[in-house]
Amino acid sequence: MMRLWSIKRVLLAALMLALVQSAGAAKPAAAETLTIGLIPELNVFKQMERFRPLGAYLSRETGVEIRFTILSRYGNLVESFQRDGMDGAFFGSFTGALAIEQLGVVPLARPVNLDGESTYHGVIYARKDSGIRDFADMRDKKFAFVEKATTAGYVYPLAYLRENGVESLDNHFAEYFFAGSHDATIYAVLDGKADLGASKNSVFDWVRAADPRVDAEIEVLALSGNVPSNGLCVRPDLDPGIRERLKQVLLRLHESAEGRKVLERFNALRFIETSVADYAPVYAWAERAGIDLKHYDYENR
The missing domain is CATH 3.40.190.10 (Periplasmic binding protein-like II)
Known part of the structure; x- marks a missing residue:
């Protein structure tokens, strides 16, 4: 008797599952x-x-x-x-x-x-206490880029450096690194981890509006055209x-x-x-x- 009851419970559960699946199949497809x-x-x-x-x-x-x-x-x-x-x-x-x-x-x-x-431009900047005022002062300094796949954070400053005769970043700078984001690059310069940095102007302006250290401690050296x-x-x-x-x-x-x-x-x-x-x-x-x-x-x- 108990075995028969167990079989009935299994069959009932299977039937309920089939009904649920059938009801689910009848519902409209989820939004894309x-x-x-x-x-x-x-x-x-x-x-x-x-x-x-x-x-x-x-x-x-x-x-x-x-x-x-x-x-x-x-x-x-x-x-x-x-x-x-x-x-x-x-x-x-x-x-x-x-x-x-x-x-x-x-x-x-x-x-x-x-x-x-609807465009932005690249900004190359330096700490005011770094002694960097133009391209000639950049040699043997520390440069913070954003990423190799950014216009303002790498491609523009690379073009700027190439056009000023720099063939090798390794030979020109004491150190260079990739901070990973535009705001992280700005803070790398603000916090003294780098002498120079490059970012897009829109993020530079957002950070500048929120942190008075930007105006007090950073000097803009060069600007790119718009992208x-x-x-x-x-x-x-x-x-x-x-x-x-x-x-x-x-x-x-x-x-x-x-x-x-x-x-x-x-x-x-x-x-x-x-x-x-x-x-x-x-x-x-x-x-x-x-x-x-x-x-x-x-x-x-």
């Missing part, structure tokens, strides 16, 4: 999820704090769940894009040019910064309808009160449309630095 990569422009906590409101807004307005993933390194974004099945990324200007060349990504939109510009601010690019085979919805939501973000709050958290005024042609200045800086975008080794060595 897009994975968007982020470069480590700021430290991971600041970067996610900046992007989280934008992701929530995009998810609601497009009907597609947006999931951000922050890469540990700039170069990793290009390397990981296909391997990890990313659907898009907010590429920096240089990683964007790399991804256009190597992956065929499609640019959609980029932010207009608080200064009214496009970090923009959203997507894989070339992304559904055209989803691609268009993403772009239009970004372009109209400033039209609503809620959207303007998101932009405020994002440190931007609005988004504008971006095209491959906008990356022409990046190609020019890469050429001046002696970099072949199709075969560039962006490992920090």
Whole structure:
């Protein structure tokens, strides 16, 4: 009798499981999820704090769940894009040019910064007490770069150095290293770990506004020309309808009160449309630095 009861319980459990599975199969499919990569422009906590409101807004307005993933390194974004099945990324200007060349990504939109510009430029700076006033004073000093896959944090200063006759960083500087993010590079100089640094002006200005030591202790030595601010690019085979919805939501973000709050958290005024042609200045800086975008080794060595 007990054995018969056990068999009945097993059959009942199997029937209930079948009903649950059948009910689950009848439900509509879950909303599509897009994975968007982020470069480590700021430290991971600041970067996610900046992007989280934008992701929530995009998810609601497009009907597609947006999931951000922050890469540990700039170069990793290009390397990981296909391997990890990313659907898009907010590429920096240089990683964007790399991804256009190597992956065929499609640019959609980029932010207009608080200064009214949709571009940024590179800044080379030094500690005021380092004795560095121009290029001639840089020899045998310590230089902090960001990453080899950044325009302002490496490609521009490399072009600047090449055009001033520097053939080998190892022979010219007492030491150089990669701090990993633009704000970390600034603080490496502020904290005396480096005499010189290079960053993008937008992050330099954010740190400057928050930390009075920047004006007191750092002197700007050189500026690059403008390149496009970090923009959203997507894989070339992304559904055209989803691609268009993403772009239009970004372009109209400033039209609503809620959207303007998101932009405020994002440190931007609005988004504008971006095209491959906008990356022409990046190609020019890469050429001046002696970099072949199709075969560039962006490992920090």
